[in-house]
Amino acid sequence: MSTQKGNTKRCRAQKYQNRSSFKNNLNDTSHRTKFINNIQVAKVCERCKEIIEWKIKYKKYKPLTQPKKCVKCEQRTVRHAYHTMCIDCGNKLKVCTKCGEGKEIIEGTTDPKEQIKLDVEMQDLLKSLSERKRRTFMRHMNKQVKENDPELQDNRAKLIDKLNMLKVADDDLDDFSDFDDLSD
Numbered sequence: 001m002s003t004q005k006g007n008t009k010r011c012r013a014q015k016y017q018n019r020s021s022f023k024n025n026l027n028d029t030s031h032r033t034k035f036i037n038n039i040q041v042a043k044v045c046e047r048c049k050e051i052i053e054w055k056i057k058y059k060k061y062k063p064l065t066q067p068k069k070c071v072k073c074e075q076r077t078v079r080h081a082y083h084t085m086c087i088d089c090g091n092k093l094k095v096c097t098k099c100g101e102g103k104e105i106i107e108g109t110t111d112p113k114e115q116i117k118l119d120v121e122m123q124d125l126l127k128s129l130s131e132r133k134r135r136t137f138m139r140h141m142n143k144q145v146k147e148n149d150p151e152l153q154d155n156r157a158k159l160i161d162k163l164n165m166l167k168v169a170d171d172d173l174d175d176f177s178d179f180d181d182l183s184d
Helices: 031-037 046-057 087-093 112-127 131-147 152-173 177-183
Strands: none
Touching: 112 152, 131 152
16 A cells, blocks of 8 residues: 555555454463453443453553542542543443443443352341241342342342341340340
């Protein structure tokens, strides 16, 4: 292709073709590379997600070493590289935390290992409750599922709060220390 002004038409095919695709962990198996490859991009618009995923795929992503300052709340709460807002401000304003535009925000998916860990934690909390409280919680959970709440993370937080509230209420009922003085 000539550098002559206006001569932008190529008359031949591409000279060099890659035989295999780029692998960002081919010769580098460090913890940093594994961490970068496992990053889940969330709370951003589709275009920003593609940009960050491209940086991860082609080993251009540089994670933050310290939190950055949020452009909205002026606090050092931005923990993700290339983002300009913290997640809380992005949720309040319903904008992309990278570009700040009010486009459709993509929610992150939890990886299977984290999901299993959360499920085991939930089962342990359920086992610690009495049968009555457990059934109350199950009714509450089924009601939430029927309502089909679109915000799954918020729904999970509500369920855990409800579980903790039931556990605290259950602990209050088991306190019979006031009656120990009567037996003397």
